[in-house]
Amino acid sequence: MNRTNLDTNMKKLKKNAFRQSKVRGETASRVRCPGGEIDVESLQRVVDIAKKYGKGMVNLTNRQGFEIPGIDLADVEEVNKALQLIIENRGVNQEEYEGGYPASGTRNVVACPGKSLCPFGCYDTKKFAQKIDKLIFPNDHHxxxxxxxxxxxxAHVRLNDFGIMGQTEPQYDKDRCIGCEQCVKYCKKRSVGALKVVNGKIERDTNKCIGCGVCINYCPTRAWTRSKEEYFRVVLLGRTGKKNPRLAEDFMKWADEDTVTKIIVNVYDYLDKYLDREAVESKEHIGYIVDRTGFEEFLNYIMRDVHPNPKCEIQGRLYWGGKRYDQTNELKQSMFRFSEREQ
Ligand code: SF4
Ligand code: SF4
Ligand code: SF4
Structure with a gap:
């Protein structure tokens, strides 16, 4: 294939969700799969694009999307046309028909299989992920x-800006309980040990219980069942990166879907106001912006017009530690080369 030397505006390409390739004259097309799901018609289109414009290979990304490598820069417009069906099938808002993805900033929304497949799932993760994706994408904010x-x-949600974990409030029917203590055993072994036996019946420590649902799954008589309400733990501002990677910290627990949805959508106004547009390609990570503005200001924005459900608990103060590669710390000082160790 002739590689055309085009004076391509890489910034525009990246906004259009193509990845810069180290191979001169080539790019890779990124395909979003919100909730880690794609219909087979769209999947077939991914295959067709890879065969016709790529090198017959498709990469799976860490964020549950696809990347089609080996695309000639001269074919970008044709690939954008071919992506139309996939984009339409996902209901993405587009300004330009057959113009490809309108943004790449807000990353593919990831989800574990959730209750549609996994017996431990407390809610339909894919459905919620796709609902959120429709509300926030396209958007250039990272x-x-x-x-x-x-x-x-x-799904490793603690490495994300917003991590949403399902919770259920176990309902106990003492008349169905045969006292086998399976729930007590598994809560202790697989979770936090929130159950104990009192006079032959089971007591749940509601302060300790994290709503994981393990007891429900291991009860042979369905004495434990899931609450009909679905709840969510929200963890905030985890990140990877070369500067200060860190795990997200707990912000809310027992929140309802409406509360979670609103705080996610609200973050975009905060970013509109505080993003440092001089920062490298305007990709300043939210966590660093919060470091600049203070958590209180961030809280003011994301909680605007939010009326959390009565059961929802909010953590008022959050502290992130994480790893700092640039620091000389005790651990670093105690490192040694194995070949030079004292015998
Ligand atoms: S996080 Fe829970 S619901 Fe999701 S796949 Fe893992 S065990 Fe299942
Ligand atoms: S939901 Fe989880 S933490 Fe709560 S009692 Fe059941 S197993 Fe224990
Ligand atoms: S597992 Fe079910 S039946 Fe057994 S003690 Fe627990 S609640 Fe009762």
Missing amino acids: VKIAFTGCSNDC
Whole structure:
């Protein structure tokens, strides 16, 4: 294939969700799959694009999307046309028909399988992820959001700006309980040990219980069942990166869907106001912006017009530690080369 040397505006390409390639004259097309899901018609289109414009390979990204490498820069417009069906099938708002993805900033919204597949799922993760994706995308702000069905966190939501974990409030029917203590055993072994036996019946420490639902799954008589209300733990401002990677900290627990939805949508106004547009390609991570403005200001924005459900608990003060590669710390000083160790 002839590689055309185009004076391509890489910034425009990246906004259009193409990735810069180290191979001169080539790019990679990124395909979003909100909630880690794609219909087979769109999947077939990914294959067709990879065959026709790429090199017959498709990469799976860490954020549950696809990347089609080996695309000639001269074919970008044609690829954008071919992406139309995929973009339409996901209901993405576009200003330009057959113009490809309108933005790349807000990353693909990730989700574990959740209750549609996993017995531990407390809610439909994919459905919630897709609802949020429709509300926030397209947008140029660099925001990472992930949903996980329970506190097992298979989707690694603590490495995201907003991590949403499912919670359930176990309902106990003492008349169905045969006192086998399976729930007590598994809550202790797999979770936080919030159950104990009192006079042959089970008591749940509501302060300790994290709503993981393990007791429900291991009860043989359905004496424990899920609450009909679905709840969410929200963890904030986790990140990767070379500067100060850190895990997200707990912000809310027992929040309802409406509360979670509003605080996520509100973050975009905060970013509109405080993003440092001089920062490298305007990709300043939210966490660093919060470091500049203070958490209180961030809180003012994300809680605007939010009326949390009565059961929702909010953490007023958050502290992030994380890893700092640039610091000389005790751990670093105690490092040694194995070959030079004293015998
Ligand atoms: S996080 Fe929970 S619901 Fe999601 S896949 Fe893991 S165990 Fe299942
Ligand atoms: S929901 Fe989880 S933490 Fe709560 S009692 Fe059941 S197993 Fe224990
Ligand atoms: S597992 Fe079910 S039946 Fe067994 S003690 Fe617990 S609630 Fe009762």
